[in-house]
Amino acid sequence: MRIDVLTLFPAMLDGFLSESILGRARERGQVEVAVHNIRDWATDKHRTTDDRPLGGGAGMVMKCEPIFAAIEAVQTPGCRRIYLTPDGVPFTAARAEALSHESHLVFLSGHYEGIDQRIRDTVIDEELSIGDYVLTNGTLAAAVVIDALARFVPGVLGEEKSLTHESFTRCLLDFPQYTRPATYRGMAAPEVLLSGNHTAIEKWRREQQERKTARLRPDLLSKN
Template identity: 80%
Template sequence: MRVDVLTLFPGMLEGFLSESMLGRAREAKLLEINVHNTRDWATDKHRTTDDRPFGGGAGMVMKCEPICAAIEALQSPGCRRIYLTPDGVPFTTAKAEELSKQQHLILLSGHYEGIDQRIRDTVIDEEISIGDYVLTNGTLAAAVVIDALARFIPGVLGEEKSLTSESFTRNLLDFPNYTRPAVYRGLSVPEVLLQGNHGEIEKWRHAQQLEKTAKFRPDLLKKQP
């Protein structure tokens, strides 16, 4: 899978993409990630990527010319062109899994007061938000999307079955996890986990998921069969 990221701040991704799971996935050629500076497609001597908004208002708006030129230079047949923006569609586990099946993604990171609407109208296929808050720019949002979808690419995770039980996979939060020692500072691991009865363990874990979801995210329970 190939991912191209367009951003004004490519340095924000350098360490993130070279560490841990993503770094190993890139070394194993499971995931190709290319980070591009949007200014490379600006044609004036100052490499300008923004201008004042028509109609007035605070802040600057990213210009059509460099972004459209960049996307058109990078795109391939059938690729998905995505703009990371707070007013996009909420990002979910299901969306991450869907995107992981694409051959090529282009992720556009916005900045300032956003991008010219004509970019969104002509060279963007989908708009995604990672939450109801505003970041200084969309580069971190692009990183979140990459990290989440990478976990669904075969071979990236060492323990593939972990995908089936983690938070949000079935619209439930995760169950509590424990490891050795069995007793720490007077707190014991639940007895059911020590008995080796896998059927009872699964029942306990599911009950814990329901209880935790009801307490912290009752909205998710409405999506349960």
């Protein structure tokens, strides 16, 4: 999978892309990520990427010219071009899995009051939001989406079973996890987890997922 990120703040992704599971996936060639500074496509001496909104109003709007040029420079036939924005479609685990099957993704990170609508109308295929809140720019949102979808790329996770047991994959929150020691400060892990009875363990975990989901996210149960 190839991913290109267009942003005004490429340094924000330096550490993120080099660490942990995603860093190893890049080293193994399972995920290729290139980060580009949108200012590289600005044509004036000040490398201007924004201007005042037409019609007046607060803040600044990212200009057409550098973004069109940037997208056209990195896109390939059949790639999916995604804009990260608070007013986009909510990002979900299901969407992450679907995007993991794409061969090439281009992420556009917005800033200021957003981007010129003509960009959204013509060179953007999908608009995603990671939540009902506003960030200073969309670079962190792009990082979240990349991290979530990369986990579905074959071979990126060492234990594929974790994909089927974690929160939201089956519209259920995750079950409680325990490790050694079995008893710590008088707190004992559930006996069933020490029983070696895998059928009983799976049943207990499913029950815990259903109880936790009913308590914290009952809206998810209607999707099962």
